[in-house]
Amino acid sequence: MFPSTSENVAWLIKEQAAVQPRAAAIYFPETRDRFGRVAYTHLTFQQLQERSDFFAWGMRNLGVCAGQKALLMIRPSLDFYTLLFAIFKIGAIPVLIDPGMGWGNFLRCVQSIEPEVFLGIPAAHVLRLLTRRYFRSVKINITQGNIRFWGGRTLTELHGKSEPYPIHAASPDDLAAVLFTSGSTGPAKGVSYTHRIFNTQVNLIRREYGIKPGEMDLACFPLFSLFSIALGAAAVIPDMDPSKPALVNPERILEPLRNLPVTYSFGSPALWDHVSRYACEKQLRLPGLRRIIMAGAPVPAQVHERLLHQLLEPGAETYTPYGATESLPIANFSGSEMLAETKEASLAGKGTCVGKPIAEVQSKIIAITDEPIASMQDARELDDGQIGELCVSGTCVTTEYYNNPKATRLAKIADGDKIWHRVGDVGYFDAKGRFWFCGRKTHRVEMQSDAGTQTLFSIPCEAIFNQIPGVRRSALVGIGKRPSQIPAIIIETEKNHRLTTEKILEVAAANPLTAAIRHAFFHPAFPVDVRHNAKINREELARWATEKC
Known part of the structure; x- marks a missing residue:
């Protein structure tokens, strides 16, 4: 049913509407009754198809056309998904930026992308009015809501048509969307996604997780739910703030599991750590869930153990997809393979095993450098077991950052007609071809010793301290500049636990991996990334530690 003349991802929804028109595509917690019980509203695949057609006609009548960039500032909702697919149908380019990165960073991203179309909630339009110079490129404004003293149209004022919209014929390598990185490990950058990459990802996710029509996704990370809908599964939007998964009310995650036949969920490790602790304390179970997929940061072994051994039904599985x-x-x-084969090595400071690269991805470990690499011939490839920088190439790997040639030069390596992406992670391959993640390249600590320059990596070192009773998590930071940094370990304790600096340094001295660490500090609550609330902001902690010295 997918037409051979176009790879526009909007065809995936049209196909699902033809195959299962009355099946639910999206559930949204619209309101609660006087007893606090949630009331869901939903769209079937046919309704999603028809409503996105209507919005596409309406936006085209306003002047939205193929090739224009459309910035969305709309919370996860029925309208969010409908508008997104309407934009794809027109051939316009949706732009998604996480506002949780801070308004200064967010506005710089807006300025760099120069969107022509702006779709937002009223508060987003107020921001646009207050910071006009960042939005000078915007010509068409659409508001989700009834207030619009700033001009433009509301969604209810769009003059659409109740007839199929002719989906824009896209070539495989046409730009489909610009998705910004979270900015948690460096400046946020707009990643150029083509229709080929989107369609490849849909097929890979179908294969890796066995997602099929009729399933139901508890969508704790909104972007992943787009793949679920494209694969014919229903996305259930939980009653939560997606920008603060670590602070979610666990009952708001357990609630859909009781109300609906949810079969899998994608969410942050921080969310499932929080929810699994709560469920274990309350002696609850997670009925019906067959798969929990966690990504965004390394997943601690104890989270897999709680889920697999205490909360999920027999035969269920946890997964940790690795990527960017x-x-x-x-x-x-x-998770079962991790607990059976690699857990003990991780605890001993060998890094976190994230599995073997999928068949469609080629990978290399090269010697670490912070400089651009023009050609793969200029890189030095390392042997198995040697820690270096991971590079990948393949049909699911993007080739550039939008309108950012400097970032593209730093992150991409030419190799004939192939482009390699420097992931920014360091680690090594073992004898089985599995990648062991040892941290971000920017988080390595380089110090001088009698033997010359010594490099410490965050994940192996932190594993030693994370096993101390009372330690919730730890962070290795470098004080000063490479290659003459002073290594320090920062500790966040579990609630109501007290530890001493002497105890931390005693553990450090007893292990060859951490023996060079002679400074320890305690921090009340680590700063974390805005997208998954799981990546520790070591840059901010390093600045904090520098002030303490």
């Missing part, structure tokens, strides 16, 4: 906004997925690893 620029390249997803790179590898996939199950």
Whole structure:
């Protein structure tokens, strides 16, 4: 049913509407009754198809056309998904930026992308009015809501048509969307997604996780739910703030599991750590869930153990897909395999195993450098077991950052007609071809010793401290500049636990991996990324530690 003349991802929804028109595509918690019980509203695949057609006609009548960039500032809702697919149908380019990165960073991203179309909630339009110079490129404004003293149209004022919209014929390598990185490990960058990459990802996710029509996704990370809908599964939007998964009310996650036949969920490790602790304390179970997929940061072994051994039904599985906004997925690893084969090595400071790269991804480990690499011939490839920088290439790997040639030069390596992406992670391959993640390249600590320059990597070192009773998490930071940094370990304790600096340094001295660490600090609550609330902001902690010295 997918036409051979176009690879526009909007055809995926049209196909599902033809195959299962009355099946639910999206559930949204619209309101609550006087007893606090949630009331869902939903769209079937046919309704999603028809409503996105209507919006597409309406936006085209306003002047929205193929090739224009459309910035969305709309919370997860029925309208969010409908508008997104309407934009694809027109051939316009949706732009998604996480506002949780801070308004200064957000506005710089807007200015760099120069959107012609702006779709937002009223508060987003107020921001646009207050910071006009960042939105000078915007010509068409659409508001989700009834207030619009700033001009433009509301969604209810769009003059659409109740007839099929002729989906824009897209070539495989046409720009489909611009998705910004979270900015948690460096400046946020707009990643150029083509229709080929989107369609490849849909097929890979179908294969890796066995997602099929009739399933139901508890969508704790909104972007992943787009793949669920494209694969014919229903997306259930939980009653939560998607920008603060670590602070979610666990009952708001357990509630859809009781109300609806949810079969899988994608969410942050921080969310499932929080929810699994709560469920274990309350002696609850997670009925019906067959798969929990966690990504965004390394997943602690105890989270897999709680889910697999205490909360999920027999035969269920946890997964930790490994990748980045620029390249997803790179590898996939199950929680049961991790607990059986790699847990002990991780605890001993060998890094976190994320599995073997999938067949569609080629990978290399090269010597670490912070400089651009023009050609793969200029890189030095390392042997198995040697820690270096991971590079990947393949049909699910993006080739550029939008309107950002400097970032593209730093992250991409030419190799004939192939482009390699420098993931920014360091680690090594073992004898089985599995990648062991040892941290971000920017988080390595370089110090001088009698033997010359010594490099410490965050994940192996932190594993030693994370096993101390009372430690919730730890962060290795470098004080000063490479290659003459002073390594320090920062500790966040569990609630109501007290530890001493002497205890931390005693553990450090007893292990060859951490013996060079002679400074320890306690921090009340680590700063984390805005998207998954799981990546520790070591840059901010390093600045904090520098002030303490």
